[in-house]
Amino acid sequence: MALAEPPLDRSASRERPEAGWVERIPPVWWALGLFLLTLPAYANDFILFQVFGWTFILGMIALSLMFLAGYGGMVSLIQMSVAAMAGYMVAIFGTSGIAEISMDLPWWLYVPIAIIIAAIFGTIVGALAVRTEGIYTIMITLAIAAAFFYFTRQNYTIFNGYTGFNLVVPPRLFGVDWREPMPFYYLTLGWATLAYGVVIYVSRAPFGLALQGIRDNPRRMAALGFNVTAHRVAAYTFASIIAAVAGILLVWQNAQIAPGTAGIPAVIDILVIAVIGGIGRPIGPFIGALIYVLLRTFSPDVLLAFGLSGERFKLLIGLGFLALVFFSPDGVLGLWDRWRARRAQMARDGGLR
Amino acid sequence: MNAQTGTPAAPARIGSVSTGAALELRGVQKMFGALAAIADVTMTVASGERRAVLGSNGAGKTTLFNCVTGDFLPTSGTIRLFGEDVTTFPAHERVRRGLRRTYQISLLFGGLTVADNVYLACRGVSRARFSMLRPRQGDTLLSRAEELIEAVNLTDASSTMVANLSYGQQRQLEIALALAGAPRLILFDEPAAGLSPTERGELVRLLTNLPEHIGYVIIEHDMDVALRVAESVTMMHNGTVFKEGTPEEIENDAEVQELYLGDGHG
Structure with missing residues (x-):
């Protein structure tokens, strides 16, 4: 399997010592950053809150899967459940419409508690899953995700069963209602950017490099002194923290959480998002999430315009997924990479002539 | 032989830096189903010693390495590394005790x-x-x-x-990669395989110039390389230790010549 990211190129940095981090960021990223920062100036509340807010959240959950699958070679289907666990913990330890269960703790207490519990949950699942490989990792994480879904649906003492929790809203900080479209957009944009940056950074730090080495050759990594199992479990913990933060944002966006949040369709959707975008690079999950959200949001209108039932939107998503996997198994990023390679080849051919 | 000086460097070092056993194998056996890949292997490599393990294909040399490194758990027997029983230790724990290895097929x-x-x-x-x-x-x-x-x-x-x-x-x-960290014992699995004569010369130079405290065990089919870089030789045959001695003793042994080196050798 090819490495998910270009390796550390220390020689390159030696050749260009004057190039700071600002110069190393391609212009397209500056343009994207400017576009995202100024989007509230020309987009309506629906686009900000429902399309981009949701994209960033789903992108972060898929990013946690990408980290495990792309860098660690571990396709985990537990990431949505980890996010939902964090969401449930926010509802249980914080404030919700179910006053008899929710503890009404302050946000600075329930947010870290939610992240820690979700990370522990993800770590335990990881500790079980890393002893398997390939299809068995998928199966064991899917089985635990299914168990989590049924447990939350049947447990009324803690998870309030089928109904779940409603009226779970973000705290009012600095006088800002963070569930208003524009603040929520910036909140999710900020956390998504941070998660993306941290994944990029860690992928080239010793921990990430070793994880990629373990993905490519676990036996060799053990022969270099790395505890392969512990490293893989640690990767689950890291990915779980990202998924947990996204889960908190998700429960705040929906203002409610119920077993369906982590139902099997939702669990599979995260895999679909990651695969559509491409698990080779951290930007892939966000591209996949945007495509998914756009299809999910607008395809019912398209279908209705053609006289079809709007509920058949999943058919469109499924067909799109099939077409993409058929033509580009490495997702939209793969299409993009091939297009660039072809363009470079044509430029070289043109130069030769 | 030291490639730089042209003098036989290795034999002069025998025993000079031996301050205890780096590796001790006692009755090590590895079964694959009914097949004994190695059987009752007993062997001691002193600290700083440079040992060649020779034998025909299927003699059990690489299986022996895999048992020492922890890639395989032996079916029976004990493995001690610098005096510590590491028989059931995972590979990374053995590495942290100073053991390194290279692979027959590059694992990079x-x-x-x-x-x-x-x-x-x-x-x-x-x-x-x-x-x-x-x-x-x-x-x-x-x-x-x-x-x-x-x-x-x-x-x-x-x-x-x-x-x-x-x-x-x-x-x-x-x-x-094998030299990274602070290795005390390195297992080289056919390091000269596929190298050109010039590259083999470089390899011999590299091995003979390693610091004295680093011992190694080398599996090598190229007798010229193996006998130049080793102080002692263990011959394996059908998964067992067949003979041990200095490179000269092994080279001149009639049984070894018949089994492995062939009549034309030397």
Whole structure:
């Protein structure tokens, strides 16, 4: 399997010592950053809150899967459940419409508690899953995700069963209602950017490099002194923290959480998002999430315009997924990479002539 | 023989740095179903000793290595590393006690550069294996990695992706990975396989110039290389230790010649 990211190129940095981090960021990223920062100036509340807010959240959950699958070679289907666990913990330890269960703790207490519990949950699942490989990792994480879904649906003492929790809203900080479209957009944009940056950074730090080495050759990594199992479990913990933060944002966006949040369709959707975008690079999950959200949001209108039932939107998503996997198994990023390679080849051919 | 001076360096070192056993095998057996890949292998390698393990294909040499490194758990017997019973230890725990190895078929990280491969090897035996902070300029492990790359003559290829290296360069890189950290005993599994005569000369020079405290066990089919870099030889046959002695004794042994070296040797 090819490495998910270009390796550390220390020689390159030696050749260009004057190039700071600002110069190393391609212009397209500056343009994207400017576009995202100024989007509230020309987009309506629906686009900000429902399309981009949701994209960033789903992108972060898929990013946690990408980290495990792309860098660690571990396709985990537990990431949505980890996010939902964090969401449930926010509802249980914080404030919700179910006053008899929710503890009404302050946000600075329930947010870290939610992240820690979700990370522990993800770590335990990881500790079980890393002893398997390939299809068995998928199966064991899917089985635990299914168990989590049924447990939350049947447990009324803690998870309030089928109904779940409603009226779970973000705290009012600095006088800002963070569930208003524009603040929520910036909140999710900020956390998504941070998660993306941290994944990029860690992928080239010793921990990430070793994880990629373990993905490519676990036996060799053990022969270099790395505890392969512990490293893989640690990767689950890291990915779980990202998924947990996204889960908190998700429960705040929906203002409610119920077993369906982590139902099997939702669990599979995260895999679909990651695969559509491409698990080779951290930007892939966000591209996949945007495509998914756009299809999910607008395809019912398209279908209705053609006289079809709007509920058949999943058919469109499924067909799109099939077409993409058929033509580009490495997702939209793969299409993009091939297009660039072809363009470079044509430029070289043109130069030769 | 020391490639630089042209003198036979290895025999003079026998016993000179032996301060205890680096590796002790007692009755080690590895079964694959009903097949005994190695049976009742008993062998001691002193600290700093340089030993060749010879034998025909299927004699059990690589299986023996795999049992020592922890890739395979032996079916029976005990393995002691620097006096400590490591029979059931996982591979990474043995590495942290000073054991290293190279592989018969290069097991490298083709998508990483030479520098990153060696840096990872240095990290593997450091305390900061889980560090999420990128190395800074002046990081001692980066310097150490550069030294190792220079030691195996790969400085010019430092930023080359390993997948783009020649076979000979990949074998050199294998050795650099084995030298990372503070190795005390290295197992070389056919390091000269596929190398050109010039590269073999370089390999012999590299092995004979290793610091005295580093012992090694080498599996090698090229007798010229094996007998030049080893102080002692263990012959294996059908999974058992068949004969032990100095390179001269083994070379002149009639049974060994008949079994392995062939009548025309020497």
